[in-house]
Amino acid sequence: MPAHPPALPPVRLASEAELARDALATPLLGRAVRLARWAGPATRVGAGGELLDAQLPEAAEALGLPAGDEGEAQASEAWRVAVDTGLVTVEDPVENEGGEESPGTAEAGPELALITGGSPQDVVGVWEAALETVLADAAVPDLEGLAEALEAGEEFDLDTLGWDREGEEDLLDEALTNLYILTLTAGAEAGTPVPLPALAATMVASDEPVGEPSDEVLEFVSDTMMRLDDYFRALEPIGLVEFWPVDEELMADAEEEPGAPGPEEDISRYGMVRLTPLGRHALRLRLSEAGYEPPVVGELAGKGADALLDGVCDYPPQAVRDELAAWLSGREAAPAARDLLAAARGTDEGGPLRRLRCQEALSLVGPEAEGALREVLDDPELGGLARVWLAERGAADVPPPAQELVFWLTVDTIAAQLAAEGNSEELRALVEGLAGQHSGFFEAAWRVDHPATADVLEAMGRLHPDRKVAKDARKAAFKARSRHGA
Numbered sequence: 001m002p003a004h005p006p007a008l009p010p011v012r013l014a015s016e017a018e019l020a021r022d023a024l025a026t027p028l029l030g031r032a033v034r035l036a037r038w039a040g041p042a043t044r045v046g047a048g049g050e051l052l053d054a055q056l057p058e059a060a061e062a063l064g065l066p067a068g069d070e071g072e073a074q075a076s077e078a079w080r081v082a083v084d085t086g087l088v089t090v091e092d093p094v095e096n097e098g099g100e101e102s103p104g105t106a107e108a109g110p111e112l113a114l115i116t117g118g119s120p121q122d123v124v125g126v127w128e129a130a131l132e133t134v135l136a137d138a139a140v141p142d143l144e145g146l147a148e149a150l151e152a153g154e155e156f157d158l159d160t161l162g163w164d165r166e167g168e169e170d171l172l173d174e175a176l177t178n179l180y181i182l183t184l185t186a187g188a189e190a191g192t193p194v195p196l197p198a199l200a201a202t203m204v205a206s207d208e209p210v211g212e213p214s215d216e217v218l219e220f221v222s223d224t225m226m227r228l229d230d231y232f233r234a235l236e237p238i239g240l241v242e243f244w245p246v247d248e249e250l251m252a253d254a255e256e257e258p259g260a261p262g263p264e265e266d267i268s269r270y271g272m273v274r275l276t277p278l279g280r281h282a283l284r285l286r287l288s289e290a291g292y293e294p295p296v297v298g299e300l301a302g303k304g305a306d307a308l309l310d311g312v313c314d315y316p317p318q319a320v321r322d323e324l325a326a327w328l329s330g331r332e333a334a335p336a337a338r339d340l341l342a343a344a345r346g347t348d349e350g351g352p353l354r355r356l357r358c359q360e361a362l363s364l365v366g367p368e369a370e371g372a373l374r375e376v377l378d379d380p381e382l383g384g385l386a387r388v389w390l391a392e393r394g395a396a397d398v399p400p401p402a403q404e405l406v407f408w409l410t411v412d413t414i415a416a417q418l419a420a421e422g423n424s425e426e427l428r429a430l431v432e433g434l435a436g437q438h439s440g441f442f443e444a445a446w447r448v449d450h451p452a453t454a455d456v457l458e459a460m461g462r463l464h465p466d467r468k469v470a471k472d473a474r475k476a477a478f479k480a481r482s483r484h485g486a
Contacts, residue, residue: 020120023127026239031078196271356416384409
């Protein structure tokens with residue numbers, strides 16, 4: 001796994017029963033199980049536990065695979081998985097009295113009983129072991145050239161292949177980690193595949209300024225796409241991903257590997273990959289084993305409101321809603337609202353975003369919470385959001401806010417949006433609207449007693465497209481800093 005992956009988004013995990021069902025349905029594990037049942041007294045293996053060449057056609061036939069090299073290669077791969085997972089137990093070849101070596105034998109192993117009689121966790125454990133075999137093989141280059149050279153009596157080594165095993169494993173780890181992150185942040189968890197060029201682009205290590213990519217970067221993306229194509233072809237049969245490979249015509253029509261797609265091209269021709277529920281489970285497990293703490297949607301449900309609001313601050317929008325809903329489920333509306341409001345207080349740097357998350361949580365609470373919201377109407381930090389909540393529900397007798405509270409809430413809201421989304425288009429529109437609706441906005445805003453006032457005004461100066469308005473915002477920011485002696 002990467003030494004310093006970015007902040008990991010929360011993942012929604014399937015139940016162990018669902019994962020076990022999916023594991024049993026994967027082509028590769030299914031073949032390995034069938035070969036374990038097929039193995040018996042007549043099965044002969046070599047020194048490495050591999051099926052002897054003479055038995056591969058029979059194994060392929062037992063799996064219903066086509067005759068020939070392709071079917072035998074798939075049978076050989078399934079056999080290797082069966083041996084590595086303990087679905088099959090092998091006895092090494094032995095040397096007889098005449099010095100000749102007798103082939104080893106094989107039979108069903110102890111893990112086979114777990115497939116039919118074990119718990120879902122047992123089944124998933126067998127699948128995880130199979131995945132490790134496939135991941136190790138995925139980082140190995142195509143050795144057909146090596147085999148041909150050896151048969152011809154030529155000298156040939158891994159340096160000739162240009163293969164760096166550690167580098168290849170690191171690249172595969174980086175690709176899987178980035179796929180995990182893209183899947184959970186870009187809506188792909190709901191089923192949208194990730195384009196291979198987009199995944200390859202996340203792996204570019206470049207200090208170049210943002211803009212038109214250089215030929216070197218395009219070449220790296222192109223080369224990485226083809227390596228990813230190889231990886232995911234190998235990983236799809238074990239159920240880690242669903243994969244739509246690079247269109248063969250793209251490679252056939254060009255002397256070199258395909259570059260990045262143009263703006264009018266069908267990006268699906270360049271390959272698409274989707275992480276499966278098994279894949280989400282497996283990659284989260286690998287990240288956990290590497291020392292990271294990938295969050296899971298729903299894990300904050302049993303914690304206090306302070307842990308909830310702090311925990312969801314960096315979550316993507318859908319995960320925020322899911323986590324807030326899970327926390328509120330089973331809690332009474334009024335006590336839950338009081339806990340959320342108490343946790344939202346604070347003049348620290350994280351305060352604005354906590355209050356935004358509190359507001360989002362309160363939007364899911366029913367009218368039973370009205371009393372709790374009225375209790376904080378006079379609170380300088382919470383009175384504004386309480387009025388918004390009450391007004392949205394048509395509550396009667398809500399006292400109008402003082403002008404100071406309106407401006408304080410405005411600064412707090414922009415500070416929260418900056419923390420949550422950065423300089424987004426939505427925030428740019430909000431800034432333009434505020435400056436356009438209130439001619440004296442900046443003259444009043446720099447006086448707001450909020451710790452983020454100067455930072456908010458500076459951001460408004462960056463975001464507003466009108467040069468005069470942007471200049472007024474920067475002047476107001478300077479006044480705010482001077483006022484607080486910063």
